[in-house]
Amino acid sequence: MFVSYVIRRMLLTIPAMLAMSVAVFFIVRLVPGDPAQAILGVYATPESVAAMREELHLDDPIAVQYLRWLGAVVQGDLGKNYQTNEAISDQLLSRLPVTIELTLLATLLSAAIAIPLGSLAAMRGGWAEGGSTGLGFLGVSIPDFWLGVMFILTFSLYLGWLPSFGFVPLSESVRDNLRHMVLPAITLGLSYAAVLTRTTRGAVLETLDLPYVSTARAKGLNERRVLIGHVLQNSAIPIVTVIGLQTGYSLGGAVIIEQVFSLPGIGRLTLDAVLARDYPLIQGSVLLITLMFMMVNIVTDAIHGLLDPRVRMGAH
Amino acid sequence: MPMPGFRARQSTLPLAANQPKRQRQIGKRLLRNKRVLVGGLIVLVICAFAVAAPLVTRHAPNFGNYSLILTAPTDDNFFGTDGFGRDVFSRVIYGLRISMMVAFMSVLPAVAIGVPLGLIAGYKSGIVDNLIMRPLDLLISFPPILLAITLVAMFGTRLSITIASLTLIWMPIMTRILRGSVLSVRNAEFVEAARTIGASPARVTISHVLPNSLGPLVVQASISMGISILIEASLSFVGLGTQPPDPSLGGMLAENKDFMRAAPWSVIYPGISIMVVVLGFNLFGDGLRDIVASRRRR
Numbered sequence: 001m002f003v004s005y006v007i008r009r010m011l012l013t014i015p016a017m018l019a020m021s022v023a024v025f026f027i028v029r030l031v032p033g034d035p036a037q038a039i040l041g042v043y044a045t046p047e048s049v050a051a052m053r054e055e056l057h058l059d060d061p062i063a064v065q066y067l068r069w070l071g072a073v074v075q076g077d078l079g080k081n082y083q084t085n086e087a088i089s090d091q092l093l094s095r096l097p098v099t100i101e102l103t104l105l106a107t108l109l110s111a112a113i114a115i116p117l118g119s120l121a122a123m124r125g126g127w128a129e130g131g132s133t134g135l136g137f138l139g140v141s142i143p144d145f146w147l148g149v150m151f152i153l154t155f156s157l158y159l160g161w162l163p164s165f166g167f168v169p170l171s172e173s174v175r176d177n178l179r180h181m182v183l184p185a186i187t188l189g190l191s192y193a194a195v196l197t198r199t200t201r202g203a204v205l206e207t208l209d210l211p212y213v214s215t216a217r218a219k220g221l222n223e224r225r226v227l228i229g230h231v232l233q234n235s236a237i238p239i240v241t242v243i244g245l246q247t248g249y250s251l252g253g254a255v256i257i258e259q260v261f262s263l264p265g266i267g268r269l270t271l272d273a274v275l276a277r278d279y280p281l282i283q284g285s286v287l288l289i290t291l292m293f294m295m296v297n298i299v300t301d302a303i304h305g306l307l308d309p310r311v312r313m314g315a316h
Numbered sequence: 317m318p319m320p321g322f323r324a325r326q327s328t329l330p331l332a333a334n335q336p337k338r339q340r341q342i343g344k345r346l347l348r349n350k351r352v353l354v355g356g357l358i359v360l361v362i363c364a365f366a367v368a369a370p371l372v373t374r375h376a377p378n379f380g381n382y383s384l385i386l387t388a389p390t391d392d393n394f395f396g397t398d399g400f401g402r403d404v405f406s407r408v409i410y411g412l413r414i415s416m417m418v419a420f421m422s423v424l425p426a427v428a429i430g431v432p433l434g435l436i437a438g439y440k441s442g443i444v445d446n447l448i449m450r451p452l453d454l455l456i457s458f459p460p461i462l463l464a465i466t467l468v469a470m471f472g473t474r475l476s477i478t479i480a481s482l483t484l485i486w487m488p489i490m491t492r493i494l495r496g497s498v499l500s501v502r503n504a505e506f507v508e509a510a511r512t513i514g515a516s517p518a519r520v521t522i523s524h525v526l527p528n529s530l531g532p533l534v535v536q537a538s539i540s541m542g543i544s545i546l547i548e549a550s551l552s553f554v555g556l557g558t559q560p561p562d563p564s565l566g567g568m569l570a571e572n573k574d575f576m577r578a579a580p581w582s583v584i585y586p587g588i589s590i591m592v593v594v595l596g597f598n599l600f601g602d603g604l605r606d607i608v609a610s611r612r613r614r
Contacts, residue, residue: 019454031470137602141595143546145553146569146587149576157577252459256550270462271554274469282469289462 005305006298013294020294021073024287025066028279039279040082078284083276088284091269096288098167098265101177102257103250105185110193111243117193118200119227122208132197139194144253148187148260155183165262184261188253192246199242203235210234236307244300248293345607352607355538355599362593366413375403377410377563386579396581398572404582407563408589414475414564415593418548419541422482427537429487431526434494438529439502439521449495452488460485464547468556478557482544493536497529504528531608535601542597549590565590 031038036052044052057065072079078088113135121132156164162183168176207213208231216230255267262268266285273281346352365372374392375381380400389396395404437448455463467481501507502525510524549566551557558564560571565586572582 016454016457019451020457023454023458027466027470137595137598138591141542141591141598143549143553143566143587143590143594145550145566146583146590149569149573149583150587153576153580153583249459252461255461255465256554259554270465271556274465275555277469279469282466286458286462286466290458293459294457 002302002305006302009298009301009305013298017291017294020290021070021287022066024283024290025069027283027286029062031279035279038277041277073287078287079280081278081281083278088281091281092266092284092288095264095266095269097169098263099251099254099258099267101170101181102184102188102254102263102265103247105181106189106192106250106253107243107247109185109189110196110246113189113193114196115200115232115239118197119204119232121197121201122204123223123227129201132201136194136198139191139197142191144187144191145256145260147190148184148257151183151187152260167263180261180263184257184263187260188250188257191253192250196239196242196246199238200235203238204231207231207235237304240300240303240307244296244303247300248296251289251292251296342607346604349603349607351599351603353603355596355601355603358592358596359600362412362596363416365409366416369406369409369413373403373406373409375406377406378402378561386575386582388579389581395585396579398568398579398582399575404568404585407568408565408586411563411565411568411586412589412593414558414562415545415548415590418475418479418482419544419597422479422544423486423537423540426483426486426490426540427533429483430490431494431533433487434491434533435498435521435526435529437491438495438498439517439525445495448491452491455484455488456492460543461547461550464551465556468551473556473559475558478548478551482547485547486540486544489540490533490536493532494529497532498525501525501528531604535605535608538597538601538604542594542601545590545594545597 028035028038034049034053036049036056036058037044039056040048040052053059057068060068076089078092080087081091117128117132117135120128152164155162163180164183167180170177204227213226213230216226221229251267254265255270257263258265258267259271266289270282270285270289272278273285346356380402381397382401384393384397384401386399387393387397387401393403393405395408398404398407433448433452437445458466463485464478464481467484468477471477471480506528507520507524510520515523548557549564549569552564552566553570555570558567560567568586569583572579572586576583
């Protein structure tokens with residue numbers, strides 16, 4: 001039953017993916033001027049522009065051009081970088097691990113801060129509530145790139161504890177990798193922790209009023225066991241929804257944070273592509289980030305299905 | 317058959333009679349909420365500074381005094397100077413002017429487009445709802461900052477493009493929120509009552525459904541203005557928003573990042589300014605949310 005729910009959910013995403021592919025296809029077509037000229041840049045010779053027009057089949061009807069492009073994309077062919085002659089899919093895949101690691105670390109960190117703090121705020125009130133409200137307002141108001149710059153100033157330049165830029169792959173050294181990733185992950189995760197704390201507090205407060213929590217307390221369970229065994233489990237759906245949404249958004253946020261800390265991820269590649277007006281690379285990276293965004297949504301829905309049988313039944 | 321004009325007058329009379337009293341009540345509730353008060357005050361003060369920028373600053377924002385490069389804060393340069401000897405305070409105030417302009421000019425058009433679309437989608441449902449909402453769902457499926465970066469890549473790094481891309485980010489969200497509110501009130505008793513006494517669908521929508529659906533939209537608009545400022549600052553920070561030498565809070569951070577050890581004031585003050593103005597919008601929106609929620613509970 002769960003597998004069929006996930007498959008149905010994935011099938012529902014296909015129209016959205018197709019619509020998104022049309023939007024990405026038109027990124028190059030909607031650029032003012034000739035798409036071939038846009039791809040090759042202003043200094044391209046008329047001969048190379050003509051050759052590019054031929055390669056892109058720009059004289060064919062637009063629907064045929066789209067279907068040909070989609071066919072290639074489905075087979076993993078996103079075109080090539082006309083400056084370096086490198087396949088775009090290879091460029092993206094080599095940068096993917098950095099962005100995935102940054103996103104996952106930021107998500108884990110925000111959950112590690114927000115779930116305990118939000119639960120405490122709901123159950124105890126007092127300083128925990130004040131702390132969660134303060135973190136909530138500051139977290140969503142501080143620009144994350146500025147926070148990154150302040151972290152570099154404090155922890156790298158003044159204290160010299162952590163490196164301010166660069167990346168070491170996990171396969172080379174776990175310790176050095178984490179030393180390079182800790183500041184970017186905290187920077188990206190802190191604003192998400194703010195929203196998640198608030199969601200957790202709200203969800204826990206709502207669950208605390210339910211009769212089975214009173215029953216658990218009446219049985220003599222201590223507050224910690226009530227929270228972990230009864231309250232959190234039943235407050236999980238809104239919390240998981242927000243974690244899922246934020247994991248998706250952090251893929252966008254990574255574009256800026258990777259730039260602040262000079263991390264060689266998809267985000268920085270996208271930004272370099274935009275600054276260089278490298279349209280095939282922009283198309284490839286936008287497509288990949290948006291696909292990952294949709295996949296995160298599917299995984300979030302699958303977790304909903306696991307947590308709550310009513311979701312599976314409703315979908316049925 | 318009753319005359320349409322008569323029906324319309326009858327259906328709006330009770331609302332019109334209560335209007336000043338209702339407005340006074342809303343005003344009182346707004347002033348009693350500390351978050352609305354503090355947030356509103358922050359936004360108002362910053363708006364006043366932004367509008368009166370030439371009067372409150374002593375130096376032109378783009379004028380570089382090379383004998384004052386990277387000077388620490390003084391009585392003449394409250395926030396110190398940057399790597400080109402420009403007054404950081406003047407640049408912050410003029411940068412706030414751009415931030416406020418982006419906030420209002422991106423969100424207000426999104427509301428202006430989202431309100432009619434959301435009203436129609438929520439009130440009509442069915443095919444019309446699908447025709448309006450499905451294309452907008454596509455826009456929501458892109459991470460916001462990525463959508464803005466892509467549009468800037470396509471149409472150029474101009475402030476007008478940044479504002480237009482932010483409007484495109486907010487418009488589907490405003491539409492969705494208003495549609496949700498309309499769905500929740502369109503079968504309410506007071507709407508049924510208006511229909512029963514013969515008010516036309518247009519009048520029911522505009523006089524009864526719309527005023528009772530606006531609360532969540534106003535909350536979102538306030539919070540969206542803060543996020544717009546953050547996104548514009550992020551885009552300027554990576555070189556895709558306001559272009560130098562024009563002062564933008566995000567751009568100032570990028571320009572001064574290399575001197576931050578020698579002149580920390582050149583990155584600290586622009587960042588704090590962004591934080592304060594966004595905090596103002598967030599506090600205001602959050603306070604409004606409390607008021608809207610308490611009204612709904614009652």
